Amino acid sequence: MNKAERTRRFIIEQSASIINRKGMAGTSMSDIMEATKLAKGGIYGNFESKDEICVESFLYLTATLADQLNRAVLRGKTAREKFLNLLDAYKEIKNTDGGCPIMNFGVEADDTHPGMKENVKKAIRSAQKRFFDIISNGIANNEISVTVNPKNFSIKVFAMIEGAILCRRVLESDEQMWIIMEAIRLEFDSYLL
Amino acid sequence: MNKAERTRRFIIEQSASIINRKGMAGTSMSDIMEATKLAKGGIYGNFESKDEICVESFLYLTATLADQLNRAVLRGKTAREKFLNLLDAYKEIKNTDGGCPIMNFGVEADDTHPGMKENVKKAIRSAQKRFFDIISNGIANNEISVTVNPKNFSIKVFAMIEGAILCRRVLESDEQMWIIMEAIRLEFDSYLL
DNA sequence: TTTTTAAAAGACCGAACGGTCTATTTTAAC
DNA sequence: GTTAAAATAGACCGTTCGGTCTTTTAAAAA
Numbered sequence: 001m002n003k004a005e006r007t008r009r010f011i012i013e014q015s016a017s018i019i020n021r022k023g024m025a026g027t028s029m030s031d032i033m034e035a036t037k038l039a040k041g042g043i044y045g046n047f048e049s050k051d052e053i054c055v056e057s058f059l060y061l062t063a064t065l066a067d068q069l070n071r072a073v074l075r076g077k078t079a080r081e082k083f084l085n086l087l088d089a090y091k092e093i094k095n096t097d098g099g100c101p102i103m104n105f106g107v108e109a110d111d112t113h114p115g116m117k118e119n120v121k122k123a124i125r126s127a128q129k130r131f132f133d134i135i136s137n138g139i140a141n142n143e144i145s146v147t148v149n150p151k152n153f154s155i156k157v158f159a160m161i162e163g164a165i166l167c168r169r170v171l172e173s174d175e176q177m178w179i180i181m182e183a184i185r186l187e188f189d190s191y192l193l
Numbered sequence: 194m195n196k197a198e199r200t201r202r203f204i205i206e207q208s209a210s211i212i213n214r215k216g217m218a219g220t221s222m223s224d225i226m227e228a229t230k231l232a233k234g235g236i237y238g239n240f241e242s243k244d245e246i247c248v249e250s251f252l253y254l255t256a257t258l259a260d261q262l263n264r265a266v267l268r269g270k271t272a273r274e275k276f277l278n279l280l281d282a283y284k285e286i287k288n289t290d291g292g293c294p295i296m297n298f299g300v301e302a303d304d305t306h307p308g309m310k311e312n313v314k315k316a317i318r319s320a321q322k323r324f325f326d327i328i329s330n331g332i333a334n335n336e337i338s339v340t341v342n343p344k345n346f347s348i349k350v351f352a353m354i355e356g357a358i359l360c361r362r363v364l365e366s367d368e369q370m371w372i373i374m375e376a377i378r379l380e381f382d383s384y385l386l
Numbered sequence: 387t388t389t390t391t392a393a394a395a396g397a398c399c400g401a402a403c404g405g406t407c408t409a410t411t412t413t414a415a416c
Numbered sequence: 417g418t419t420a421a422a423a424t425a426g427a428c429c430g431t432t433c434g435g436t437c438t439t440t441t442a443a444a445a446a
Contacts, residue, residue, distance in 0.1 A: 003393065003443065021303055026218035029434060040435075042394045050434065098303075106363040107300045110214055110291075120363050155360070155369050156376050162359050163352025170299040170313050176348050183349050196413065196423065222404060232425045233405075239423085243404065 008046040011036050016057040020098030023108050024054045024116075055116060061101040062123045065093070069130060079138025083188055086130065087181050090161050095172075100165045102127065128154045148191045157184055201239040204229050209250040213291030216301050217247045217309075248309060254294040255316045258286070262323060272331025276381055279323065280374050283354050288365075293358045295320065321347045341384045350377055 001009075014035040019027045029050055032043060047053050072089035076082035098104055102123050109116035131154035138144035164180040194202075207228040212220045222243055225236060240246050265282035269275035291297055295316050302309035324347035331337035357373040 007393080022305075023216065023218055023301055025216055026301070028432080030432080039395045041396070041437090044435065045393055099300075102363075103296070103359060104300055106359055107292075107297055108216055108219070109363070112215075117363065117365075124360060124363055152372050152376065155372050156353065159353050159356025159360060159369070159373050160349065161352075162356040163354070166296060166299055166355050167317060167348070167352060170295075170302070170310065170317055176352070179345050179348050180352050183345065200423080221402075223402080234407085234426070235424045237405065 004046060007038075007042065011038070011043060011046060011053065012056045012060045015053050016060050017097045019054055019057045020061055020101050020104050022098075023104065024051075024113070025108065027054075055119065058101055058105050058116065058119055058123075062119075065101065066126065068092075069127075073130065073134065079134055079141065079143045080188070080192060082134045083131075083138075084185065086134065087161075087184060090165075091174075091177065091181060093165065095169055099169045100162065103162055103165060124158070128158045131157050142193060145191045145193055160184055197239060200231075200235065204231070204236060204239060204246065205249045205253045208246050209254050210290045212247055212250045213254055213294050213297050215291075216297065217244075217306075218301065220247075248312065251294055251298050251309065251312055251316075255312075258294065259319065261285075262320075266323065266327065272327055272334065272336045273381070273385060275327045276324075276331075277378065279327065280354075280377060283358075284370065284374060286358065288362055292362045293355065296355055296358060317351070321351045324350050335386060338384045338386055353377055 011032070015027070015032045018031055018035055022031070027050075029040070029043070032050075032053065033039065036043065043053075047056075069086060069089050072085040073082045076085045093100060102120060105116060106120040106124075109120055132150050135144060135148060135150035135153055139146055139148065139150065160180050160183070164177040167176040167180075168174055204225070208220070208225045211224055211228055215224070220243075222233070222236070225243075225246065226232065229236065236246075240249075262279060262282050265278040266275045269278045286293060295313060298309060299313040299317075302313055304310075325343050328337060328341060328343035328346055332339055332341065332343065353373050353376070357370040360369040360373075361367055
């Protein structure tokens with residue numbers, strides 16, 4: 001990794017959490033300059049535009065998060081362990097970093113950011129697939145009842161978690177997230193064979 | 194309602210959906226000037242700042258929405274009718290107006306907008322209370338099983354709906370919302386006596 | 387170590403930002 | 417219809433915006 005690649009990565013790392021918190025429109029180049037302690041030239045030598053930094057920041061945030069979640073899943077042996085580990089990993093997403101990038105960028109990426117919207121779409125699909133795979137495998141292994149529709153259940157669980165993240169963020173309390181996570185767990189356990 | 198009051202209201206009505214779509218930071222005074230066909234003086238004669246317009250727009254959006262939802266509930270006689278009408282009313286929230294203001298403003302109202310955050314908190318609580326009241330009354334009327342925890346269930350349903358709104362908005366498809374709404378309906382019906 | 391190449395600094399740019407203020411127009415009281 | 421008061425227009429303000437470009441500095445090749 002040469003100098004430019006390292007600087008580029010550094011800029012993304014420093015910018016990502018700011019953009020996740022303040023939004024794309026709400027984050028200015030001077031915010032990024034301050035966070036990186038770099039001047040304009042140092043930044044624009046590595047990126048074409050602020051938009052590019054936003055896109056790369058989103059990809060970095062989701063990749064980091066996906067890695068965390070995937071590792072949590074891998075720590076489990078059974079479908080139940082994998083599923084519960086994944087729920088716990090979601091609980092660990094900290095508000096201080098701005099919460100879930102899918103929601104933050106998804107809300108802002110309206111028709112004026114079509115490229116970003118596509119990235120968020122992919123992120124949603126892969127988040128749902130993580131649940132889907134656990135359930136499908138659980139069914140294949142006779143761990144989970146065949147009456148469960150893996151697609152519908154993974155969509156539902158993902159929606160509940162995103163709702164929970166929103167509530168925690170706005171209400172500044174973990175209570176509702178716990179209630180929601182417990183409800184998910186209860187329903188999941190009711191499907192175990 | 195004198196001229197000033199009418200103009201003030203007009204500015205809010207015209208600004209609200211823009212701010213809901215583009216965000217507070219993403220909406221400029223020139224956007225508002227264009228939408229209202231008013232000059233700076235006309236706007237700043239009625240509002241202290243852009244921030245004030247944002248706050249009033251949020252209150253207007255949530256009040257309008259609350260009215261829609263409340264009317265849907267009132268159209269039902271039984272708890273089940275009220276509940277299903279409410280779900281249907283949520284489905285009707287159109288993406289073209291920017292989706293759910295609770296999510297849009299909630300995500301953007303970070304620590305730099307403490308006043309706005311309080312407003313969003315209240316909006317969440319009252320949205321959840323609408324579900325809570327239907328369930329509680331349903332239990333009191335022997336329509337719904339006493340085994341249902343109204344608080345937990347209303348929190349869960351609200352989270353699912355917000356998640357569904359996010360998915361619909363980003364994926365630009367109603368499919369997942371339908372799946373989620375149907376799941377809510379099924380669970381609700383399982384609690385009926 | 388010298389030389390060549392790559393990377394970063396920071397002055398600078400025009401445009402757009404939120405907001406102010408006076409002149410003018412519109413409303414409403416008489 | 418005249419006049420006093422309220423409301424709006426729009427020129428103007430300083431600041432900040434995203435972005436460019438030349439100069440300087442640092443890295444890497446010789």
